[in-house]
Amino acid sequence: MKQVLEVRDVSKRYGKTIALSQLSLTAKSGEILGIAGPNGAGKSTLIKILSGDVELDSGSITIKDENGSESSPISQVAVVHQELQIYPNLSVIDNFLIVRENQNLLRPKSSKKELDMLEEMGLTKFKNRILGELPLAVAQRVEIGRALLSNALIFLFDEPNSALTPEESQDLFHAMHHLKDLGHIVLFITHRLAELVEHSDRVQLIIDGKADAFFEGSALTAENIATHLVMEESRQRGSQQSKERVFENNFIKVKSWTHHRDTFKSLDLEIRSGEIIAIVGVEGSGGRELIRSLAGVEKASGSILIDNALVDPKNSGFAFVSANREFSIFANLTLGENLVIRHGSSISNKIGWLSNKNSKVLASESKAQYTIKSDSLDLNVKSLSGGNQQKVAIASALSTMPVLALLEEPTRGVDMSSKADIYALLKDHAKGKSAVVILCTEESEVYDVADRACVMHLGELVGEIDISACTDLEDLARKISKLTHKESKAAS
Secondary structure (H helix, E strand, O other), rough: OOEEEEEEEEEEEEOOEEEEEEEEEEEEEEEEEEOOOOOOOHHHHHHHHOOOOOOOEEEEEEEEOOOEEEEEHHHHHEEEEEOOOOOOOHHHHHHHHHOOOOOOOOOOOOOHHHHHHHHOHHHHHOOEHHHHHHHHHHHHHHHHHHHHOOOOEEEEEOOOOOOOHHHHHHHHHHHHHHHOOOOOOEEEOOOOHHHHHHHHHHHEEEEEOEEEEEHHHHHOOOHHHHHHHHHHHHHHOOOOOOOOOOOOEEEEEEEEEEEOOOOOOEEEEEEEEEOOEEEOOOOOOOOOHHHHHOOOOEEEEEEEEOOOEEOHHOOOOOOEEEEOOHHHHOOOOOOOHHHOOEEEEEHHHHOOOOOOHHHHHHHHHHHHHHHOOOOOOOOEEEHHHHHHHHHHHHHHHOOOOEEEEEEEEOOOOOOOHHHHHHHHHHHHHOOOOOEEEEEEEEEEHHHHHOOOOEEEEEOEEEEEEEEOOOOOOOOOHHHHHHHHHHHHHHOO
């Protein structure tokens, strides 16, 4: 039976921030509807509303069948999240079985259905392994498999292959098309335009919380979507502000840096005081591993020097903020506790005990400095909007005054207003004898906040771009494309 998901005039506001504004769209059974838009456009809020995690302020969401019957979609939705919703303390098979935990009083046992899914997702050899001990790509496959095991009508894929290899991604897309062929409604949200066009029947753009341009048929091309997004970004940005700045000499030098899995080898990088560098490259280029290894989160060999003195990245005064917000904040703590948790002596009294007075003073100062909107420091941090949670994660890191701040996707999943605030905070931190390195997958973000783009491709730094020399966003995009295509041709 043909069914249609209808989203009509849905609005959602967090305080003064408008996440969704009378958004409307439809998705049909037996099709893949692609959804695209810049960070902070409202895509994540839409997912949370569809899955029942967040209540809408106004509007309606219904499923209609060909007989005219209507029902609520909330109990019929499975989500493969951008930020994994897994149980790292459980085994792989127990992460599958937890879908059935409330069906009877006894602990569920694995059936042919779960065992077949293990095989389909290439997880059989990990069956009894604790998930938290396995690579992120394995955890992503577990979440995909768990979603496929549910008896859902609607499947929401939110950047589902961000941690997968090209081969693993093809398995994922095969599963998506299989769901489509079975008559499910599939929503596919991704920033990767080539994949979006290849695997979607139609594409809906969401910008500033509203349904914007719509693409299907011959108009459904990556070029058309990219052009529309660039034009919209340029319109919102207005004329480019001057980016010319003066930097001190290189004060951080990375030499012969090699990842422990050889994701990149013998890489050299020099960072100037007062500079914001964007590491640019598709997933698998080595950019993510580079920034994590500099932070000491992943293993690498080589040397890091600050003012020509050799340092260990784990004890160098560097600070790291993960792209996954779940790893950057402490969900069980208050806003105030999150803001001071990286501090030591500054929140202790003279005998070394934790001082509530010092903690509150420091937390209040950070809340004001980093423009975090909340009525109280005592609120649980998860009660804040996504944009304010991201500011908390960044404030916790930057308030320790690291000589180098390393951030993955610093404005991932935040609105336009919060984006602007975060850009200003990063630029302010880079003043003086500090620097910032960010991992970016959005060229518009590179253009807005970075001084220099270091382009990575297949584990190598293939070139650098002075952002102040770019006439506009399209010029930057052309230069990035030229560098990566040049290296691709050379490799072939």
